[in-house]
Amino acid sequence: MATVTLIGDADASPRVAAVFADIRATRKSDFVNNFWRALAVDPDGLERTWAEVKAVMVAPGSLDPLTRELIYIAVSIANGCSYCVHSHTAAARAKGMTGAQHGELLAIVGLAGKTNHLATALQVPVDPAFDAAAPG
Amino acid sequence: MATVTLIGDADASPRVAAVFADIRATRKSDFVNNFWRALAVDPDGLERTWAEVKAVMVAPGSLDPLTRELIYIAVSIANGCSYCVHSHTAAARAKGMTGAQHGELLAIVGLAGKTNHLATALQVPVDPAFDAAAPG
Amino acid sequence: MATVTLIGDADASPRVAAVFADIRATRKSDFVNNFWRALAVDPDGLERTWAEVKAVMVAPGSLDPLTRELIYIAVSIANGCSYCVHSHTAAARAKGMTGAQHGELLAIVGLAGKTNHLATALQVPVDPAFDAAAPG
Amino acid sequence: MATVTLIGDADASPRVAAVFADIRATRKSDFVNNFWRALAVDPDGLERTWAEVKAVMVAPGSLDPLTRELIYIAVSIANGCSYCVHSHTAAARAKGMTGAQHGELLAIVGLAGKTNHLATALQVPVDPAFDAAAPG
Amino acid sequence: MATVTLIGDADASPRVAAVFADIRATRKSDFVNNFWRALAVDPDGLERTWAEVKAVMVAPGSLDPLTRELIYIAVSIANGCSYCVHSHTAAARAKGMTGAQHGELLAIVGLAGKTNHLATALQVPVDPAFDAAAPG
Amino acid sequence: MATVTLIGDADASPRVAAVFADIRATRKSDFVNNFWRALAVDPDGLERTWAEVKAVMVAPGSLDPLTRELIYIAVSIANGCSYCVHSHTAAARAKGMTGAQHGELLAIVGLAGKTNHLATALQVPVDPAFDAAAPG
Numbered sequence: 001m002a003t004v005t006l007i008g009d010a011d012a013s014p015r016v017a018a019v020f021a022d023i024r025a026t027r028k029s030d031f032v033n034n035f036w037r038a039l040a041v042d043p044d045g046l047e048r049t050w051a052e053v054k055a056v057m058v059a060p061g062s063l064d065p066l067t068r069e070l071i072y073i074a075v076s077i078a079n080g081c082s083y084c085v086h087s088h089t090a091a092a093r094a095k096g097m098t099g100a101q102h103g104e105l106l107a108i109v110g111l112a113g114k115t116n117h118l119a120t121a122l123q124v125p126v127d128p129a130f131d132a133a134a135p136g
Numbered sequence: 137m138a139t140v141t142l143i144g145d146a147d148a149s150p151r152v153a154a155v156f157a158d159i160r161a162t163r164k165s166d167f168v169n170n171f172w173r174a175l176a177v178d179p180d181g182l183e184r185t186w187a188e189v190k191a192v193m194v195a196p197g198s199l200d201p202l203t204r205e206l207i208y209i210a211v212s213i214a215n216g217c218s219y220c221v222h223s224h225t226a227a228a229r230a231k232g233m234t235g236a237q238h239g240e241l242l243a244i245v246g247l248a249g250k251t252n253h254l255a256t257a258l259q260v261p262v263d264p265a266f267d268a269a270a271p272g
Numbered sequence: 273m274a275t276v277t278l279i280g281d282a283d284a285s286p287r288v289a290a291v292f293a294d295i296r297a298t299r300k301s302d303f304v305n306n307f308w309r310a311l312a313v314d315p316d317g318l319e320r321t322w323a324e325v326k327a328v329m330v331a332p333g334s335l336d337p338l339t340r341e342l343i344y345i346a347v348s349i350a351n352g353c354s355y356c357v358h359s360h361t362a363a364a365r366a367k368g369m370t371g372a373q374h375g376e377l378l379a380i381v382g383l384a385g386k387t388n389h390l391a392t393a394l395q396v397p398v399d400p401a402f403d404a405a406a407p408g
Numbered sequence: 409m410a411t412v413t414l415i416g417d418a419d420a421s422p423r424v425a426a427v428f429a430d431i432r433a434t435r436k437s438d439f440v441n442n443f444w445r446a447l448a449v450d451p452d453g454l455e456r457t458w459a460e461v462k463a464v465m466v467a468p469g470s471l472d473p474l475t476r477e478l479i480y481i482a483v484s485i486a487n488g489c490s491y492c493v494h495s496h497t498a499a500a501r502a503k504g505m506t507g508a509q510h511g512e513l514l515a516i517v518g519l520a521g522k523t524n525h526l527a528t529a530l531q532v533p534v535d536p537a538f539d540a541a542a543p544g
Numbered sequence: 545m546a547t548v549t550l551i552g553d554a555d556a557s558p559r560v561a562a563v564f565a566d567i568r569a570t571r572k573s574d575f576v577n578n579f580w581r582a583l584a585v586d587p588d589g590l591e592r593t594w595a596e597v598k599a600v601m602v603a604p605g606s607l608d609p610l611t612r613e614l615i616y617i618a619v620s621i622a623n624g625c626s627y628c629v630h631s632h633t634a635a636a637r638a639k640g641m642t643g644a645q646h647g648e649l650l651a652i653v654g655l656a657g658k659t660n661h662l663a664t665a666l667q668v669p670v671d672p673a674f675d676a677a678a679p680g
Numbered sequence: 681m682a683t684v685t686l687i688g689d690a691d692a693s694p695r696v697a698a699v700f701a702d703i704r705a706t707r708k709s710d711f712v713n714n715f716w717r718a719l720a721v722d723p724d725g726l727e728r729t730w731a732e733v734k735a736v737m738v739a740p741g742s743l744d745p746l747t748r749e750l751i752y753i754a755v756s757i758a759n760g761c762s763y764c765v766h767s768h769t770a771a772a773r774a775k776g777m778t779g780a781q782h783g784e785l786l787a788i789v790g791l792a793g794k795t796n797h798l799a800t801a802l803q804v805p806v807d808p809a810f811d812a813a814a815p816g
Contacts, residue, residue: 001539003259003361004374031265035251038258042375045382048463049251052456056243062236067203068244074207075248075389077801078214080352080624083255083262084248085803089547090266100198102548103586106801107192108204110589112211112220113797114790115171115185117619119219121757121786122174123139123765126219129167130226131409137675139769140782178783181790184596191592211797213393216488216760221395225411238412239450242393246453249389250382253483257349257378259357267545273811275531275633276646303537307523310530314647317654320735321523324728328515334508339475340516346479347520347661350486352624355527355534356520362538372470379464380476384483384492387443387457391491394446395411398491401439402498403681485665488760493667497683510684511722514665518658518725525657525755529621529650531629547803575809579795582802593795600787606780611747612788618751619792622758627799627806628792634810644742651736652748656755656764659715659729663763666718667682670763673711674770 007040015043019050026058033087066095070105077109143176151179155186162194169223202231206241213245279312287315291322298330305359338367342377349381415448423451427458434466441495474503478513485517551584559587563594570602577631610639614649621653687720695723699730706738713767746775750785757789 007016009032019040020032039046057068069092076084092102143152145168155176156168175182193204205228212220228238279288281304291312292304311318329340341364348356364374415424417440427448428440447454465476477500484492500510551560553576563584564576583590601612613636620628636646689712692700699720700712719726737748749772756764772782 001259001358001534002261003257003358006261033263033265034260035255035258038260039254039378041371042378044463045254045375045379048379048460049254049382052247052250055452055456056240056247061240062234063206063240063244067206068240070199070203071206071210071241071244072248073801074210075214075245076252077797078211079249079252079256080800081252081255082800082803083260084252085801086262086266086545086547098198099585103589104192104197104199104204105207106583106586106798107589107592108199108207109211109801110593110794110798111188111192112208113215114188114794116212116215116217116220117757117793118175118181118185118786118790119171119217120215120760120762121139121753121765121789122171123137123762124170124174124219125138125142126222126409127169129169130222137670137766139766175786177779178786180599181783181787184599184787185790188592191588209393213389216392218392218395221393222409222411235449239453242390242447242450243453243456245393246386246390246457250386253349253385254378254382256352256354257345257357257381259354262545273531273630273806274533275529275630278533305535305537306532307527307530310532311526311650313643314650316735317526317647317651320651320732321526321654324519324522327724327728328512328519333512334506335478335512335516339478340512342471342475342479343482343513343516344520346482347486347517348524350483351521351524351528353524353527355532356524358534358538370470376464376469376471376476377479380471380479381483383460383464384480385487386460388484388487388489388492390447390453390457391443391489392487393411394443395409396442396446396491397410397414398494398681399441401441402494481665485661488664490664490667493665494681494683507721511725514662514719514722515725515728517665518662518729521661522654522658525621526650526654528624528626529617529629529653531626545803546805547801550805577807577809578804579799579802582804583798589798593798596791596794600784600791605784606778607750607784607788611750612784614743614747615750615754615785615788616792618754619758619789620796622755623793623796623800625796625799627804628796630806630810642742648736648741648743648748649751652743652751653755655732655736656752657759658732660756660759660761660764662719662725662729663715663761664759666684666715668714668718668763669682669686670766671713673713674766 002034002038004038004041006034006037008037012040013043016040016046019043019046022054023050026054035083035087066092066097066101069095069097070101073105074109074112078113138170138174140174140177142170142173144173148176149179152176152182155179155182158190159186162190171219171223202228202233202237205231205233206237209241210245210248214249274306274310276310276313278306278309280309284312285315288312288318291315291318294326295322298326307355307359338364338369338373341367341369342373345377346381346384350385410442410446412446412449414442414445416445420448421451424448424454427451427454430462431458434462443491443495474500474505474509477503477505478509481513482517482520486521546578546582548582548585550578550581552581556584557587560584560590563587563590566598567594570598579627579631610636610641610645613639613641614645617649618653618656622657682714682718684718684721686714686717688717692720693723696720696726699723699726702734703730706734715763715767746772746777746781749775749777750781753785754789754792758793 023032073088209224345360431440481496567576617632703712753768
C-alpha cells in the first residue's frame with residue numbers, strides 16, 4: 001500500500017493528464033507506471049521530476065541509454081529503494097541489458113558495497129595522488 | 137587518520153608484498169593506494185579482496201572498463217564513502233572519463249537520489265508489469 | 273512477517289501491559305500499533321523507547337507537534353524504513369498535515385536526497401563561513 | 409579536497425556567472441558557497457539544481473522557511489552528508505533557529521534513527537489502519 | 545517478486561548444482577534458501593560469494609559463530625536489507641541466540657543508530673586520543 | 681569543525697558537569713570524549729543518551745562487553761559514521777579486541793555489505809522457512 005492515493009487516468013487533473021500524455025508520447029507506450037501515479041498528488045513535483053527525467057535520461061548525451069540505466073540501478077540498490085530497483089532493472093532490460101551484463105552489474109555493485117564498508121571501517125585517508133588526478 | 141596502521145613496503149610480510157607486487161604488475165604502475173595498505177592488516181581479506189577486484193574490474197567481460205568504474209562511483213556516492221568516491225573518480229578519469237561524461241554521471245546519480253527518496257516516501261507499489269519484464 | 277512474535281493484549285506481561293496502557297492514555301486512543309507489539313519482546317527496550325517518544329515527541333517544546341512529525345518522516349525516508357514512513361505519515365495527517373504540506377515535504381526531501389548525492393559526489397569542502405556561523 | 413576544481417568568479421563562464429549572480433540576488437548576499445562552485449563544472453546541472461532550490465526552498469508555500477531547513481537538515485544527517493549538514497545548519501541559524509530548537513531537532517533525529525533501526529530489525533508489518541489513514 | 549527467476553534444483557546447471565550441493569553438505573541440511581537460488585543467475589558470482597561465506601562465516605576463527613551472525617545482522621539492519629535481516633536472524637537462532645541476547649542486540653543496534661545520527665548531526669571532530677589508540 | 685561549540689569542563693553547567701562526572705566515574709578515566717562535549721549543548725539529550733549508554737553498554741547482560749562493541753562498530757560502519765567508527769574501534773581495543781578479531785570483524789562487515797547489496801539488487805523473496813524459525 002502507498003502513503004497516497006494513486007491517480008488513475010480518469011482522476012487526473014489537466015496538469016497531471018498533460019504529464020501522463022507526455023510520458024506516453026516520449027516512451028511510445030501506453031503504460032504509465034505507479035511512480036508517476038503516486039507523485040501526481042503533487043503536480044508541481046510531478047512536472048519538475050518528469051522534466052528532469054527527460055533532460056537526464058532521454059536527451060542525447062555522451063553516455064548511452066543503457067549505461068545511464070545501469071548507473072541508476074546501482075544508486076537505487078545502494079539506497080535500498082525496492083521500487084526503483086524493480087523499475088530500472090525492467091527499463092535496462094527494455095534497453096537491451098543482457099543476462100551477462102546484469103551479472104556483471106551485480107558483481108560490481110556487490111564488490112563496491114563490500115569495499116565501501118571496508119574503506120569506512122578502516123577510515124582510509126585519501127591519497128594525495130587522487131587530488132592531482134582531479135584537474136576538473 | 138585511519139583506524140589501523142598503514143603498511144608500507146618495508147613493513148610488508150611476504151603475503152602482503154606478493155599482493156602489492158601483483159597490484160603493481162596488473163596496473164602497470166608503481167603506485168599502491170592507501171586502501172590496500174590499510175586492508176593489509178588482514179592478509180586474508182587483502183588477498184580475497186584483490187582477487188575479487190581482478191575478477192570483477194579487470195578481467196574481460198561484457199561491460200567496458202569505464203562503464204564499470206561509473207557504476208562503482210555511483211554505489212560509492214550513494215553509500216557515502218568519501219575515500220571510494222575519490223579513488224574511483226580518479227580511476228574513471230584514468231580510463232578516459234571526459235568532463236561531459238562526469239557531468240552526466242552526476243546528473244543521473246543526483247536524479248536517482250531524488251527519485252529513490254520520493255518512491256520511498258510514497259511507498260509506491262511495484263507494478264505487476266515489472267515482474268512480467270523479468271524472465272531472468 | 274516479523275522477525276519476532278507480536279504481543280497481543282492477552283499475552284502481555286504486567287510490564288508490557290503497563291506500557292500499552294500508557295500509550296493508550298497518552299494518545300487518547302485504544303489503538304496500539306504493531307511497532308510496540310513487536311518491540312514488546314524486549315520489555316526493557318519497550319519501556320525505554322516509549323519513555324523517549326513521550327519526552328521527545330509529546331512533551332511541550334519549541335517545535336510544534338506537526339513539525340516534529342515532518343522531521344521524523346524525513347529521517348525515516350532517508351533511512352528507507354518502510355514501516356516508519358507509513359506510521360509517521362499517518363501520524364502527521366492525524367496532526368493536521370494538509371495535502372499541500374505533504375507535497376512540499378516530498379519536494380524538500382527529494383531535493384535534499386539529490387543535493388546530498390551531489391555534494392558527496394563532488395566531495396565539496398566545507399566553507400569556513402559555516403564554521404563562523406556556529407557560535408553554539 | 410574536491411573531486412573537481414571549484415569555479416571562482418574569475419573563471420565562470422557566462423552561464424555559470426548568471427547563476428552565481430542570481431544566487432547573490434536571491435539571497436541578498438555576496439557569498440556563493442562551495443557547493444555551487446563545485447557543481448558549476450556541469451552548467452546544466454547547476455542551472456537545473458539552482459532552479460529547483462528556488463522553487464522548493466525560496467518560493468512561498470505552506471511550510472515556513474525554517475521548517476523547510478529543519479527537514480533538509482534531517483535528510484542530510486540520515487544520508488551522512490557532512491557538507492550538507494554544515495551548510496543547512498548554518499542556513500537554519502540564519503533563518504532564526506534557536507539553540508532550543510536545534511536541541512529538539514537533534515532529539516527527534518536521534519530518536520528516529522533509533523526507531524528506524526528497531527523497526528527494520530523487527531521487520532514490523534504495516535498496520536492496516538495506516539492504509540485507511542491515507543485517503544490522499 | 546524478484547528481479548530474476550529463481551533457479552530450482554531441476555533447472556540448475558552443473559556449476560550451480562555443485563554449489564547447491566556444497567551448501568547442503570556444509571550446512572548438513574537439504575534447505576537451499578532463496579538468496580542462492582536468485583544469485584544463481586550469475587554462476588561466477590554464486591561461486592565467488594559462497595566461497596567467501598565459507599571462508600568468513602564457517603571456517604574456524606577467533607570469533608564464535610553466533611557472534612559472527614550478530615555482527616551480520618547488525619550490518620543488515622543498518623543497510624535496511626529486509627531479506628538479510630530475516631535470513632540472519634533465523635541463522636542466529638539456529639546457532640543458539642536466546643531471546644535475551646536478541647533483545648540486547650536490538651538495544652545496541654537501536655542505540656548505535658541513534659548516536660550515529662547525533663554524531664553526524666553534530667559533526668563531532670575525532671579525538672586525537674583515538675588515534676593514539678590505534679597502533680594496528 | 682563541529683556544528684556546535686564543544687563544552688569544556690570550565691563551561692559546563694551543573695547538569696552537564698554531573699554527566700561528565702558520571703562518565704568519568706563509570707569509565708574510571710578522566711577522559712571525556714568529544715561526542716559528549718558536543719551533545720552537551722542539549723542537556724536533556726545528554727542525560728538521556730548517557731543513561732541509555734549505561735543501560736545498554738555497561739550494565740550486566742547476556743552479551744559480553746567486547747561483543748557489544750563489535751556490534752556497535754558494525755552499525756557505525758554501515759551508517760558511515762566516521763566519528764563512531766573511530767571511537768568504538770578504540771573502545772573495542774580497550775576491551776581486548778585482538779588484531780585477528782579486528783580482521784574477522786572487517787571480513788564479516790565487508791561480506792555483509794556485499795550480500796546486502798546483492799539481496800537488494802535481486803529483490804530476493806523471504807523464504808517461508810524463516811518465518812517458521814521465528815517463534816519469538
